Amino acid sequence: MARHPRSRGTPKGKPAVKLALIIGAAAMVAVPLVVSAALRTRRNFTVTDPGIRGGPADAGGPIPGLNSEETTTFNDGSTNFTTVFAVPQGLGPQFDENQCSSCHIQPAVGGSGPAAPATNPLFSVYQLDGATNTMPSFESTTGPILVPRFPYMSDLKTPDDTVHQLFTITGRSDATGCSIQQPNFTQAESENNIAYHQPLPTFGDGFLEFIENSTLTANMTTECASQSTYGICGTASISGHDGSVNRLGWKAQWRGLNFASGEEMNVQMGVTNEYFPAELNQTTGCDFNPVPESATNFSNSIPEDQFTGDPERLAIFMRFLAPPTPAKFNSQATTGQTEFNTIGCQLCHTESFTTPTSPFPAMSQKTITPYTDLLLHHMGNCLADGVTMGAAAGDMFRTPALWGAGKRMFFLHDGRTSDLLTAILDHSDTYCTGGLGKTGYQASEADIVISNFEGLSPQYQQDILDFIRSL
């Protein structure tokens, strides 16, 4: 397996971790970023993210083995996921986009966004149908789709943490008489009171939704047992409703897909529904429809699979959306996977879980490989966004799944980079590439593992990137 020296001068046979711990400790005290960058290019070998994997999407289809009714409902849900909403169908008064698939499209419907090569879809919607919105300066035509949250209210003391929708329906030809302002994003930026979240892919989410709580907490116990060596011990985001483990969203704020779909409809598009029946903005003259705008269809002429409101149909589509298919690993990717496990990445990015017995045979007792523990971790000042959501403090994020990472365009919660190496280094304040965004939070739980990564030879680091781009 060892095609090339594993670490900078590691004596043969010594575990990389031990040496790296020493390097890591030294680096935390004295070694500035420039030095580690220089080390990465030693022996004229530059560690480079190979970029988005070519070839077929390797995602977007239904789980193999669905029966014909399940497949029909999956296909119908897919239509809902791509339906464009205007004001008569419920768009607004405030919104970010008019279609789920605007933001969830890379590399196929249901994914993250925007579609490669990056063309930010917000630019096609903000002045659609006469709307008079201005585009906030943090969005760019070739950048990630950024949905803003304000950590605090305007007094900068009272917690807010909610999404402040980018746009309003003011000026649209289907919203005559409505006049409301966009939030003041420039002020929020100048007060450092804004955080950005990019879309997460939904492939394989049905499997993640169904993993038993006990499976996740047993894995947490194993993970935390290694805390003295690695400094890692995840936190389960326990639902205040039934005590189960919330697991979807950057901050593990959602337990399952029905509720998440209802919330996304209302938050991203302003479409009220049976989960979230109230308009978020109730300014007189701006609410045009009876609420909830998307509701159960009580009519004999409606086909059975369209009886429910949109959130249920959207959730069924995502529940039956297959996990991404990895590429066949070449020898670099195979070595990279071994190194990924050896240096400790897998402690948070847990390779596999098995689902319980399910009423959907295609999802029953399946072993999946999402590369996430679905737990929250303290990630340091480099990543902290100051947003509190449930159990997640301002420096905590749920480990994102790495399946499909080979096709991802932007990484990390705020889409700050397209470069895998930057995404990895930003796990640690010591190696943070772009400056610390926040101050005062505890050290990242990933510090030791990222030091281990830095302790690897450039070739092994490259193998890890190749492995991730194969997923």
Ligand code: HEC
């Ligand atoms: C304006 C862009 C945008 C639109 C439109 C949008 N989303 Fe999202 N979606 C996001 C963002 C941003 C996140 C991450 C939210 C967070 O955790 O803060 C997300 C996360 C999700 C997740 C969680 C995925 C996971 O595995 O954790 C689901 C499910 C989801 N969206 C479903 C939908 C559905 C269904 C629709 C249509 C009703 C929709 N989204 C419309 C931006 C969007």
Ligand code: HEC
């Ligand atoms: C302490 C837990 C932890 C460890 C250890 C860890 N990660 Fe992560 N990883 C996370 C979290 C949490 C995020 C999301 C952070 C954010 O978006 O702010 C993340 C994000 C990522 C991403 C970006 C994924 C995306 O969807 O944007 C990649 C790639 C990644 N990690 C790879 C690695 C590799 C490689 C290692 C080992 C060198 C590693 N991680 C070690 C927790 C961890």
